[in-house]
Amino acid sequence: MNLNKVILIGRLTQDPQLKELPSGTKVATFGLATDRYFVDKSGQKRQETEFHNIVLFGKLAEIASQYLKKGSLAMIEGRIKTRTWQDQNGNQKSKTEIIGQKLQLGPKAKKPMAEEIPVIEEEEEINVEDIPF
Numbered sequence: 001m002n003l004n005k006v007i008l009i010g011r012l013t014q015d016p017q018l019k020e021l022p023s024g025t026k027v028a029t030f031g032l033a034t035d036r037y038f039v040d041k042s043g044q045k046r047q048e049t050e051f052h053n054i055v056l057f058g059k060l061a062e063i064a065s066q067y068l069k070k071g072s073l074a075m076i077e078g079r080i081k082t083r084t085w086q087d088q089n090g091n092q093k094s095k096t097e098i099i100g101q102k103l104q105l106g107p108k109a110k111k112p113m114a115e116e117i118p119v120i121e122e123e124e125e126i127n128v129e130d131i132p133f
Contacts, residue, residue, distance in 0.1 A: 004079045006098055008052060010034035012072045016056075018065035028061035030054050030068070032076060032098075055081075056100040064103060073106025 013031035020026055036048045054076055056064050068074060078100040087093050 005077070006080055007075065007077045008032055008034055008098065009073070009075045010052070012068055012070050012074065013051065015069050016061075016065045018061060025057055026059075026061040026065075028056045028064045030064070032074065053095060053097040054078075054100055055097050056103065060100055060103050063105075067105055075102075075104040075106070076100045077102035077104075 010032045013033050016028040016030040018026060018028050032052045032054050034050050034052065036050070038046055038048070040046050064074075076098060078098045080096060081099050082094055082096045084092065084094040
C-alpha cells in the first residue's frame with residue numbers, strides 16, 4: 001500500500017499568482033510558511049520555519065486567487081510532487097511542490113473598531129468586608 005498525502009496549515013508568503021494553461025485550466029501558485037516550535041537540548045525555546053510551494057488547479061485556483069493574499073491563514077490538503085527539468089544552460093533543476101486537492105480558508109482578519117469595545121466604568125468602590133461570604 002502506498003500513500004502520498006500532506007496536510008499543511010500555514011500563512012501565505014505571497015499573493016497567489018493566477019495563470020491559465022493552453023487548455024483553459026486555471027493554475028494558482030503561491031508559497032506557504034509553516035512554523036514548528038520546540039525546546040532545544042539547552043532548554044531554549046526555538047522556532048523553525050519551513051517554506052512550501054503550493055499549486056492549485058481549476059476552481060481551487062480561482063478561489064485562492066480571489067480570497068487569499070499574503071499573510072492569509074490557509075489549510076492545504078494534497079500530495080507531494082517533484083518536477084525536474086533542464087534550464088537554458090543545460091543544468092538539471094528540480095522543484096518539490098504540494099499539489100492541492102482541498103483548500104480551507106482561515107478566519108478573516110477583523111480590525112477592531114473603537115465603538116465595538118465597551119467601556120465599563122466603576123461607580124463606587126467595593127469594600128471587601130461588605131461581601132456576605
